[in-house]
Amino acid sequence: MTNPAPTRQPCPPAACICGHGQLLDTPGADCRILQLTRHEERKLIDRLENLQSLEDLQRLCGRMQELLGIVVRITPGYNEVRSVRGLVFEFDEQPGLCRKTREAIPAAIRRALARRPEIFFRLLDEHDLLRGA
Structure with missing residues (x-):
């Protein structure tokens, strides 16, 4: 007998x-996001804060x-x-994506880009903002 994958605890009512709950009650819903427990979210945030390159950021976004x-x-x-x-x-x-997670992911990426400005400049260059400069 296998143990089911741990799922994220629900947020307090009216806090998020x-x-x-609606996601769990909907048959056939994509519940992958509920596998992002608080512990796993901390690991994800740590990985995002320690980006080494633009390719690393793109790979993590793809993963x-x-x-999830x-x-x-x-x-x-x-x-x-x-x-x-x-x-x-x-x-x-996406149902199930917590408000705090929606805030934590951009904050972690911003901290990584501030620490490694070359990644930030490559990201801007992908959008043609620095082309010809």
């Missing part, structure tokens, strides 16, 4: 709009989508981008 269903897009803001604060992080709508 993640829809944890988040593959394993989290789709995150990182784009330069509409106005001038002078620092990592000018980046826009967009998540696809």
Whole structure:
């Protein structure tokens, strides 16, 4: 007999709009996001904070989508981008994705990009912001 994979504890009522209970009650719903326990979330945040290259960031974003269903897009803001604060992080709508996780992932990526500005510049260059400079 195998043990089921641990699932994330539900957020306190009215503290989050993640829809944890609704996701569990919906038959055939994609429940991969519930495998992101608080312990696993800390490990993910640590990995995001210690990025080594743009390829590493892209690989981690791909793994988040593959394993958890989290789709995150990182784009330069509409106005001038002078620092990592000018980046826009967009998540696809996904039931079960906690509000705190939605805030922690961009914060971890911003800290990593601030620590390694060459990754930040490569990200901007992918969007043609530094081409010809």
